[in-house]
Amino acid sequence: MTIKPEPPSRGRPRDPSIDAMVLETTRELLSEEGFAATTVQEISRRSGVHPPAIYRRWPSRLALIEDAAFSDLGEVAVRPTGDLARDLRRFVRAYARALSGPAARAAMPGLVASHQSDATTPPEEWIHLSLRPQFYAILAAAPGDVDPDVDPDRVFDLVLGAVLAGILVPAIAQRRNHVDSAVELLVRLLRPAVPARRQATGS
């Protein structure tokens, strides 16, 4: 592997923006060169941040890639309004969008392979757990539309599955309204067997 000369313009920032720069470089590399080429050495070369400084911030290459590829998951913030269908639609759309960017798509197969062969990342941190609380809040805001007998945890697993299938299976991804159809089914699934809303509002 040849090391190309470092672009002289960038310099070596020593401030907190190093994190942002490393993450951005990692996303660029993932999108442009793919998972295998996204090494700490190459991230260091492109960003001008030395490997020890990178490893001070992330325990491993995989942790850095996960952080960079799925950073949009941190931006998903759906404030529940009590309209279950609408809130879920916004939530699942934002969730799917956060996993559909070029860096996330490029990283996903490599991360899947790594998680299968080596369980160093705590499994709860892989992709989905950070968004569970928002899902629960959306359900809690529409109690009349949610059957208490349905385990929200398992419904969330279905949400995650629908999102993954929409990204990984071209035949599903190609349907424009895949997410909205899935949400429609989820709303139906959550609905109380005997319509409780009418009883609750007394109308």
Place this chain on the structure above:
Amino acid sequence: MTIKPEPPSRGRPRDPSIDAMVLETTRELLSEEGFAATTVQEISRRSGVHPPAIYRRWPSRLALIEDAAFSDLGEVAVRPTGDLARDLRRFVRAYARALSGPAARAAMPGLVASHQSDATTPPEEWIHLSLRPQFYAILAAAPGDVDPDVDPDRVFDLVLGAVLAGILVPAIAQRRNHVDSAVELLVRLLRPAVPARRQATGS
């Protein structure tokens, strides 16, 4: 890349069992060495089948890997009994099992990456379509338990998503009863809003 000497014992069979031998060798390679190492050259070396003979049977390395890794999908054969919950449980379990073997797991990330970067495989053939008809037959055998307003195609997408999530997301895979929980939700989802079974049987 060095070419190791070919094991002399195997010979070069010229009969129809070549297909089976190539597929078996491909599965072995996937399980033992991983997706990247499963090249036509290496399959040829291990099986003793020349590359032209391999390419006469499969148009590409990826087509061969898909065929080998997901061959168990062809074994999924659930005959509907009319008991929706039971039939679906058998179906989804068999489906998940067929995608969970070591060769399928090893192939999945590489195939996902290939399908994302290059759409040479018709998208309808990737993983799931071959099993749709069985799913429809199961629903058709239990008409009283299936709301005609629910689009079975979209429910099948949820099945596929649940299966994929159970394989790709360790936090979900680790739950022993993940598949059964998903099936429970699917049965609930399919259920007619007003119980139609009682009307249909007249009991």
